Amino acid sequence: MTTQALNRLATAATAATLLLAAAAMPTATQAAGLSDDAAHQLAAQAGCPTCHAVERGAKGPEGLPPIGPAWRDVSAKYRGQKGADDALTQAVLQGSNPYDSHWKGKASGLAMPPNAVAIGQDDARKLVGWILRLDAK
Known part of the structure; x- marks a missing residue:
């Protein structure tokens, strides 16, 4: 796998992790x-x-x-x-x-x-x- 492909994979994995974390966070009303x-x-x-x-x-x-x-x-x-x-x-x-x-x-x-x-x-x-x-x- 090329370095460019690894970077894209890492970026996609980071984005997926951030989306999952955001989905797990309570809404502003619930957090408050x-x-x-x-x-x-x-x-x-x-x-x-x-x-x-x-x-x-x-x-x-x-x-x-x-x-x-x-x-x-x-x-x-x-x-x-x-x-x-x-x-x-x-x-x-x-x-x-x-x-x-x-x-x-x-x-x-x-x-x-x-x-x-x-x-x-x-x-x-x-x-x-x-x-x-x-x-x-």
């Missing part, structure tokens, strides 16, 4: 956290849809309006703020202050109840990360 389906499943297991919907105006269980803010609104309000992921994770786990209702007029509930019994810290952090990556639509 949960897929949409996994986030919806995790939220449902923790009972989040009882109070929240992804979209503003969506109905909750049994056709009732959501008690808490829509997640796209949460994303729009907090995305890019330093420490938002930590603060929101703690709000999920420990609840929020009913006297500091910054969603007044946008949600019917006064405060977020503590949810540490329904969702663990790692899963809460993943879900909050997914919420913060939602587009504002």
Whole structure:
């Protein structure tokens, strides 16, 4: 085999290796956290849809309006703020202050109840990360 043929073979092998590696890598959404389906499943297991919907105006269980803010609104309000992921994770786990209702007029509930019994810290952090990556639509 000639040197030129060996070089072409090596180049083809390198390209094939790179393509296989790229195919095995997760998508940007998956690398950053949960897929949409996994986030919806995790939220449902923790009972989040009882109070929240992804979209503003969506109905909750049994056709009732959501008690808490829509997640796209949460994303729009907090995305890019330093420490938002930590603060929101703690709000999920420990609840929020009913006297500091910054969603007044946008949600019917006064405060977020503590949810540490329904969702663990790692899963809460993943879900909050997914919420913060939602587009504002």
